[in-house]
Amino acid sequence: MRRFLMPLVWPVICGVLLAIVLLNQFPQLLGTPQSVAPEASSQHASNSAQNTTGADSESIVRPAPELREAAPMPRSGGPASYAEAVERAAPAVINVYSSREVEREQHPLMSDPFFRQFFGDETPRRQRMLSSLGSGVIVSAEGYVLTNHHVIRGADQIQVALRDGREALAEVVGTDPESDLAVLKIDLDNLPVISFAQSQDAKVGDIALAIGNPFGVGQTVTMGIISAKGRNHLGLSPYEDFIQTDAAINPGNSGGALVNAKGALLGINTAIFSRSGGSNGIGFAIPTNLAREILNEIIVHGRVIRGWLGVEVQEITSNLAASFGLNAAQGVVIASVARGGPGDQAGLRPGDVLLSIDGKPILDPRVAMADIADIQPGSTLPVKIVRDGEALTVEITVGERPIPTPSEDS
Structure with a gap:
């Protein structure tokens, strides 16, 4: 039997090998679709999509979605140097x-009458x-x-x-x-003068350069961007509308310039947010639109003239709004009224909710203060309030905000 099968082994092996070679070269002999080169795949899909009318659902090829391509990022928009x-x-x-x-503090013993008798009242003061x-x-x-x-x-x-x-x-x-x-x-000739930019036109992301005298080392320039505009609620001053920047601002930069990429003044560097005393990338500058107004007022009048109602206000919360009979937390609540001030003369009381002044709704205490400051003293305006759940309108004559006393200027 073995002698009979041996002559057939080699032809069978050769046939199997031949079949493998043929199937590898011609896979369509088994019904397998021929692979498509990557370069032609999209064209193939397009042709298939056009020729599948009436074909079964499994062979449908959908067209690729139309995607929105972003424009290339410009790389030559900004200067290489400022x-x-x-x-x-x-x-x-x-x-x-x-x-x-x-005056230096005198020695503690000098406050003792016993020791003072040896020196008399003409004790030298250092x-x-x-x-x-x-x-x-x-x-x-x-x-x-x-x-x-x-x-x-x-x-x-x-x-x-x-x-x-x-x-x-x-x-x-x-x-x-x-x-x-x-x-x-200052009284000098041929002074260099900075040009003013319109700070309201500046945008977040614009280049900003801070120029000043940090730590007394001499004039220094640092660069960053405008990080935010209109920053308030910082507790730095009653009237806050700061430009925030990450340009390094350090002690000694106060009063210096924040300028744009063309060298025009955007603001006066004023404060930093820091836990170490150095720059943490959060600096604040008074914008030129406010600084220009203050400058003109001081030069023309010797002081800044602001409107004043003679009231202190605070933000109204949801709980306060409910207690005042309001449907929502709107307006500000009057916390105190200055005796003899415009608000007192108009009959305003602590606990009144101030809703609007001259038809303009009031939403925030600091914004309200700024709006009142812009009103010309002597103007008479309608003020809408809520008192004991009842809406009232009173007429108030705006006064001039008093100059802060030294105790308030700390």
Whole structure:
């Protein structure tokens, strides 16, 4: 039997090998569809889609969805250097050195009458000078300088140093503690002057350059972007409308310039949010649209004139709204009324809910303060309130906001 099968083994093996080769080269012999090259797959799908009318559902090929392609990211939109912007703005940014004389605390024994009898009433008092560093911006050829109020607060003498090496004593034209701005004047010729940008036109993401005198090391430029606009509720001042930037701002930058990519003034650098005392990438600048108004008011009137109702207001919560009989948390609640002030004369009381002034709804206490400040003193306006669940309208004559006392200016 074995002798009979041996002659058939080799032909069978050869036949199997031949079949494998043929099936590998011609898979359609088994009904397997031929693979399509990747380059032609989309064309094949398109042809198949056109020729499948009447075919069974399993062989339908759907056309690819039409996707929206994003435009290529431009890579040449911004300059490779901001040196031109710095050259335009930096000469107008100055260093501000303020100093004041204070008395040193006397020795504790000098408060004891027993020891004082040996020295009498003519005990020599020791004095020392306190100095602070800051920055300022020259905004006119007449020598007017914008800086922060806290930079020159309580100063007996203010000296400024320009980038070109000149120095001068500065006179205080006026200050506004409530916006933390001050106006100085220096008497020098051929002063470099910065140009003003429209801060309301700036957008989040725009390039911002901070120029000032951090830590007294000398004029320094840092770069970042505008991180946010209209920042308030920071507790820095009663009137807050800050530009936020991540350009490094450090102690000594206060009063310096925040400029755009063309070197135009966007704001006055004022404060930083920091747990270490150094820059954490959260800095705040007073925008030029506000700084310009303060500057003009101080130069023309010697002070900032603001409208005043003589009331202190606070935000109204849902619980307060329910207790006042309101359907929603709208308006602000009057917390106190200044005696003899416009609100007192109009009959406003603590606990009244202020809904609108001159038809404009009130939604936020700080926004309300800013809106009232913009009203010309002497104007008579209708004010809508809710008292004991009843809606009332009263007429109120707007007064002028008093200048803060030194105790309020801390």
